[in-house]
Amino acid sequence: MAKNRVPAIDGWFTTGDEPRLIGLHDAGSGSYFFPKDVAIVRAPGHADAELREVELSRTGKLWSYTTNHYQPPEPFVSPDPFVPYTVAAVELTDERMVVLGQLDDGVDAGALEVGQAMELVLGTLYEDDENEYLVWKWRPAHPSDGSGAGGAEAA
């Protein structure tokens, strides 16, 4: 029987065919924030700004990347045996911010180049007997997707 595919954390990303991270936008300062409810970040002079929930760009440029060869401590949930994984930092063009995410499964980190176009997908972070827990991941953008997709704001 197929497992349920559920977000590893609620409210951080959309789950459609073209998933996007959910952030906040402060129209007064023009700044974006991600993630929205954790570290509370504001531009100086805008601490009382009214913030609107927005979907962030799902494409950007690779800022850097690294592959972890050692199993992290809890609360990381590791497969047994541990499998090395790559963390990528991607600069969202419109939001002018760098967002971390794991590299999608099956992508060869050795072929990555800083500056290349990347896109957001959903992948499995870990699983248990019932569920497969999903998280956002980065992968090289498919050429036909283009890299100019902007940060469409949620209505």
Place this chain on the structure above:
Amino acid sequence: MAKSNEVAILGVGMHPWGKWGRNFVEYGVHAIQAALDDAGLSWNDVDFLSAGETVRNGYPGYVAASSFSQAMGFRGIPIASCYAACASGSQAVEAARMRILAGMADVCVVAGADTTPKGFLAPAKGERTLDPDWLRFRLLGATNPTYFGLYARRRMDLYGATESDFARVKAKNSKVGATNPNARYRKVFTEDEVLASPLVADPLRLLEICATSDGGAALVLTSLDFARKHATDFVRIAGVSTVTPTFPNTLVDMPNFATDSAAGIAAPDRGFKDSIAHAAYEEAGIGPEDLSLAEVYDLSSALELDWYENIGLCKPGEAEKLLRAGDTTVGGRIPVNPSGGLGAFGEAVPAQAIAQVCELAWQLRGQAGERQVEGAKVGVTANQGLFGHGSSILCVK
């Protein structure tokens, strides 16, 4: 005439770094006693004690200043415990300096000590879904070396740094660390040995990422007036920086998932890491061109290269040139990490920023033995604690 915001370092002391597994308070007391002996003073002379906290030793660690005072023998003096992650020691120095400059104390002790568990530094336990430090491990597997690996890879791409450059930093520091009686790792490594060690966070290898250690460090700081009555010659602190970032901070820092956004407000001309030592230089009226040496926070070998640029030794992208020319080796133009740095010590978080000052004091006094930087007159420390804590202390002879 000395500047009015200077204070004297009359005494410095350390407990050797290692993996001793004893009560952190023992290391702190050992370092405090060593610093008092070095100053020719006793605990009864002390007006104020500040300490860097440790979050890895339960409540006694959170109230480290109290734990140390109690162990030295409570005398009723005021104390302050400070936490700013790796920058905790600088905040403790600043608390003591302010007491002295306000005329509220003549003799202050500053101390930090830690007992660390094995392996990666890990977040607090529990289901902490509003804590970015917990979430980065759960959702990304982003350990501290993950961030170091990102910076190192970026350096390779932007500036043409090589894995050999990173290994050379480790080899350089291991040579001086091997002669430092307080260092934990006393072995000289070659570049080849470094490059043969296992990858941790690509491109960084096991020998290039600092370990977590037990250790303790302490200072005796006094007013200049007091120092002149008790010593003929002493090192002074001329500037202390405990700056925070200016929004938007565009370098992704531990434990964050993202940088600030520069879409609405332009990034400052001087980024956070560049602002850290700059604030100490400004206060002291001294620039990087005046330095004899620097102690910087080499959490990874590659990070030492970033600091060369951040503290103004060279322009962005030129650190490898300095390294390859031998400029930052003891005997070179501007030695960096003559103590051996974190590569030789491993990190004892609340003690580390204080230990950097101990090394500057020994160097400026000419007491650094085989690792002595000849004719050292001005030194700077640089350090950064996660969650936006800058730390830099400028010392002069």
